[in-house]
Amino acid sequence: MRTGCDWAIRHCGRIGMLVLVAGLGVSTVQAASLDAALLPRIQAATFEVVQAKPTSDPLSYEKPLPLDLLPYQERTDKYYSIGTAFAIGHNRYITAGHVLLAGVDSLWGQPELRDTAGHVYPIGKIEKFDLRKDFVVFSLAGSPAGATLDVDARPTLNTAVYAVGNALGTGVVIRDGLYTSDTPEQQDGAWKWMRFSAAASPGNSGGPLLDKDGKVIGVVLMKSANENLNYALPIHEVLDAPDGKAVMNTRMAYQLDIFDTLQNGTFKDEFALPVDLADFYRSLQARLAAFGEGQLKALLAKESADLFPNGRNSAILLYEQTKIDGTPKLIVRGSDGKWIRTGFQSRNFALDDSGYVDIAVTGRNALIHISRPDDMDGARFHGDAKLRMDLLAKTGMFQRTVAGEKIKITSLGKPMSEAVHVDRWQRSWKVGVWPLPYANVEVVAYSLPVPDGSAMLLRIVPAANEHDTKLDLDALTDFVNVSYIGNLAQWKEFLRQTALLPPAFRNIHIDFDYGHRFSYASQRISYSLTSDVQKITPRSELWLGFRFFLEGDQPVWDAGLVDLWEDEGSDKNNVDVQRFVEPPSGVDEDLSDKWRKLASHGYPYNGVARNEDGLMKIDAVAAQAGAASPKVLYTAFYGMEGDQPQAFMKGKLGLLMKNLQVREH
Known part of the structure; x- marks a missing residue:
């Protein structure tokens, strides 16, 4: 299910939405058991949403990974299980919008469906989508000749319900509870969420909520932040949504790490469907990118009268006395409204031949100074992004946990992309992006050459957040003193x-x-x-x-x-x-x-x-x-x-x- 703001693609950490389902309990009121005769059809019409695991690893480790200690299913499965989908008609499937969006800029494969027999089906066309209501309707490129679920668009309160899903990637699981109430959605009450007490886990996202007759009454999406109830979107909201259209009408807030001010806005747009999955991602990404850039521009304009240094x-x-900064310092506005330098609490790591690394953390950012070893040629150091990151890896900053054991990553390999960003002061930052495929995250590092090495601004972010991260860091470099x-x-x-x-x-x-x-x-x-x-x-x-x-x-x-x-x-x-x-x-x-x-x-x-x-x-x-x-x-x-x-x-x-x-x- 959605964790915080995962479903909002690249705006993680900046958008306030409902919290996703994660490890919920079961209602103390016992619901009736589902008729066993319905189970084969339900299982045949319910699918795992999966993404293919990376087939190659650019990383180097201090020792071989103890992959043999992983549970059998985890180490042998070629896919990651990320959610649930279900069929409501011939080649017509539904899942949560945020499950589909897990594929945006992903280092894993595109989302696909896997049936109970283990067959995997690529997604064909996106037919309907609503970012705010968090659903998507789609077809498959090679549709299985399987069962479909009937629908009840007018369910009755205080009746037994069943949450069906791929709970935590362990296969289709059905759990019972009660349909307890309805509650308005937060933005402007445009519809009502269904609340229910059946237990659900992260893998349930996008799965069907069924009534006692096995009919779909909702799409399981999320949980309340402070009570033991889950949320589903009523199925009639999906059925009544316009065909052939992707709709975005979602409130989002942008924040930059130099002050507490939020730029609130509504991402409102739409584009025509059906399109294939790659075109869908491209269209949505382009609109989100433009919205984010507009939000940042509006935020800086709103703060222009109180923006350092003007x-x-x-x-x-x-006017204060000049300070020497061993690590780069980020200039931020303090709680008293005055601009201050941050990043003073740093850790020092010794390298060979008198080299060292200092690392400080402020907000979501690592502020780093790499002093290269004496025996390392300066031109080579400044010209080789892999070499700089390998020195940083010597600190143990990058680790991979396998079967409870933390294994140090000794090299990230070559960056997947390189560029140059010139800040307001005409300083040229070398921008590198390194993938960590096992976790579907990226290391984004901005490096400024200095005589003894490099000053760096770095974040480790979900792969889907790369664009927004660069947008942030481009802006933050104007507020870095070196x-x-x-x-x-x-x-x-x-x-x-x-x-x-x-x-x-x-x-x-x-x-x-x-x-x-x-x-x-x-x-x-x-x-x-x-x-x-x-x-x-x-x-x-x-x-x-x-x-x-x-x-x-x-x-x-x-x-x-x-x-x-x-x-x-x-x-x-x-x-x-x-x-x-x-x-x-x-x-x-x-x-x-x-x-x-x-x-x-x-x-x-x-x-x-x-x-x-x-x-x-x-x-x-x-x-x-x-x-x-x-x-x-x-x-x-x-x-x-x-x-x-x-x-x-x-x-x-x-x-x-x-x-x-x-x-x-």
Whole structure:
């Protein structure tokens, strides 16, 4: 039966509908037994809806899968059982709409019918369909010469009923109960659901609800979320529906993971039937895709006045001190309405040769930083999507459970599709999709090249959700902040691959000569230092802190911090140059207080060294030469371990600031 929103195809997680039947109990009122003489006909007219299991597996595992430990039927059956269908006339069959829609973009075979003898029949033409009422009427390509069920379109309340279905894929099962009541459907009460107490399981979806005479009175679909009753669509709603038409008139809500706002809308459309199953899927998918895209556009338009970085409550992030983010951070609107960065609780996994992976989770998204092993060529890493995902698999992120045992997936193989998405800031994300056929799900990963590896945004989703997932992630990339980190050897290799560089690097020039000098120049600032200030080696680590800020009244994504560390992975001995902008009045008192200290060269920005936990630190402020009351200031910082004399620290700071030139005010 429907679980949450499975039946609504690709909008899983965003559409509020009735909960599907799953593990229900039996009414305490005992219904009469069904006449045994009716059973052969009922069984002959009732079918499993099945999908073919994948015949090949692109995945690699840490060891052979213990498939021999699976139950006999599960390991020998070539099909997955997904629901039930039944015949009501010559080559005329009914099942739940959401059962048929399990085939949309599926990694398994298209839905087919299997009879009690094990014969499998492909679906021929789709004759009627209603997304909201959740039914479909269809024919088979090779119809069995089997029995059909009679219909009673006007059943009587408080009488015995029988739910017939392929309960949990174990064959046709009949369970009894009572037809207890009717209840209006939720959207606008256009019809009434039948409520009944006969037990039902997920495999019952699409099966017939019978009366005591074995006549169909409804189509079993779902259960109540908070009581032990199941729901069926009255069979007259199917019979009375217009022939030759697919109807969509369903309320759906779209949500993006950056705020709680919902975009409610009604997916209302129709197209002509009959068509074959593939054409039906294509027509429905095209309309759903267009609706989803419209919903996202409407949602962002509705929120435009309060959308980062232009909207209200964006100022703190725009004017705060630049932060270095080891993992990418997603910018979201908090419960207080202010925009914040999320994704701080991360797990670290070591790779060979000093490589590592950091993984944080926010909402439905994994935020990942892969630092490639030292012995791995950068051009190969950035050009090989399989290689990147294989490194991620080393964390144990992907596992397959077989007979209760979790088996690590060591490789996802090559992606089934690759593309490039360019976000609002003109950053090019490499988009890859990997199938996990055994589960009918996909891994969708957006990868942004950085000097030491890759920043990633990733989801694992039902295969049917690929389009909507890409729609979401395309939008979310505009709200991802990424720092560019790497040792100088990695930076040298990265800067040579100009196709990987976002446009922000067009105005950034980084140059260095091991053992001698390092220089940085942009449209905003330039400076250089020699080895007299700090050692410059291939293992020196450069952190370029990119962030969002305003250029006049236009938002930009650019570097706000240049931090050079003497040794990779060290938390001592570094120099940095950082940008600060005067915040608007009334935005945040802490920001205003910091600006006043900077503007007045107050402590700790007064050029006097201080000892903090065994590390000597010294800061000074720089502005554009000749600028009166500058709105942009920079700090120059030098830090060194040990208790160093004031003269020594001031001398180092003087060498750092000697060639420091601020080019904006």
